Amino acid sequence: MGKGHASVKAMQRGALARATGCNLETIRYYETIGVMPDPPRDPNGYRNYGEDHVRRLRFITRARALGFSLDEIKGLLSLVDSHSQTCAEVEGVAAAHLKEVRDKIADLQRIEKALSDTVAQCSGAQIPDCPVLDALLV
Amino acid sequence: MGKGHASVKAMQRGALARATGCNLETIRYYETIGVMPDPPRDPNGYRNYGEDHVRRLRFITRARALGFSLDEIKGLLSLVDSHSQTCAEVEGVAAAHLKEVRDKIADLQRIEKALSDTVAQCSGAQIPDCPVLDALLV
DNA sequence: CTTGAGCCTGTATGTCCTACAGACCCTATG
DNA sequence: CATAGGGTCTGTAGGACATACAGGCTCAAG
Incomplete structure (x- = not known):
């Protein structure tokens, strides 16, 4: 079996x-x-x-x-695929993507904060002009 | 002046x-x-x-x-633009986007971990098959 | 053995840009 | 003043990334 x-x-x-x-x-x-x-x-x-x-x-x-x-994704997947590359090469590609990924995380966290502040502060009130949202546009 | x-x-x-x-x-x-x-x-x-x-x-x-x-972005910007919506409506839109944003952050953090582990572990070695990278595909 | 769902290929359509063409405006320089 | 350049204007063509559709094949169920 x-x-x-x-x-x-x-x-x-x-x-x-x-x-x-x-x-x-x-x-x-x-x-x-x-x-x-x-x-x-x-x-x-x-x-x-x-x-x-x-x-x-x-x-x-x-x-x-x-x-x-899709090109970036090919690059990331080449890390997984490449049994032909040396670890040093792999490290270089990974490091290059790392900054981009961390920047994306930071951007998303700012958006998350703006949205969660909005949900917290607007709740219940009837004021149609939420200053919190301006945080989105920083 | x-x-x-x-x-x-x-x-x-x-x-x-x-x-x-x-x-x-x-x-x-x-x-x-x-x-x-x-x-x-x-x-x-x-x-x-x-x-x-x-x-x-x-x-x-x-x-x-x-x-x-672009449609999602229009939705987010409508939060900023809308002096016509009530805070309750704004809260609803914001809450709806919040989960999506948090999911994106979680996905990016997994990628970040895989990449930073790769950079840390592969460094120097010459082994062309890094099991660390499989974390990308979880 | 027919009916229907799922797969095959090729191609057309849709979204989101990006580039190009031909004309206009404005500043600088000889 | 003439003109050369760079920036802007509009309309439209082209490219990347999918997504949908058409016509035909396959296969299990009834």
Whole structure:
């Protein structure tokens, strides 16, 4: 029994879409531009995905939602993919992205503060001009 | 002297682009879709911007870089614009965006951790297969 | 063996920009 | 004053990133 790490439940494109929240057609698009690999095919030609694909696609869709371009995402994924790069090269790419990520976090935290202040302060009142919101525009 | 809050240095489209980092043509695009207001014009027809426009456009470009759609940005800016909405309505919109913002922060923090761990652990070594990076794909 | 859901490919459409073309305005300089 | 340049104006074309649709194949269920 146990074929090692075998429990690879076969997944078709629709199942992958549901598992990741990614649009069905977008999966094919990511395949054509090379950010998702060409998956193995069943005898009937259907794409056959596994857990690796789920994790990779989930990362891609989240990274897109965070404003990373597909080129940046390729760069990040190359860190994972590259068994050909040295650790020193990998470190360089990672470090380059780190500042961008930290800047994004800082921006989001400012927005979060403005929104949570708004929710806290406006609550109940009827004043239609909330000065708190100006924080959004700093 | 001091004309009150008068020091509104006249700014043309190029100056606004440089002040915000936004592309020159994109400014005009944002105007046509209504996310930036039609600015006043100089006698020669040139657009004339002030500090308000700088802050607003800076917010828009940052929010786009953080993965917010233009529709979402319109929603956020309506919080600032709306002198017609009640505080209760404003609170609702703000609360709705708050969860999304916090989710984005959490996702970015996971990426940040994966990258900073990579930078810390890979440094110096020559091993081309860093298990640390798999954290990116959780 | 038909019916329907899901998959296949190719292509058209949509959003969000970005770039270009042709004309106008303004300043500087010979 | 003439003109050369750089900036602006409008309209429109092009590109990146998806998303939707059309026509046909496959497969399990009834």
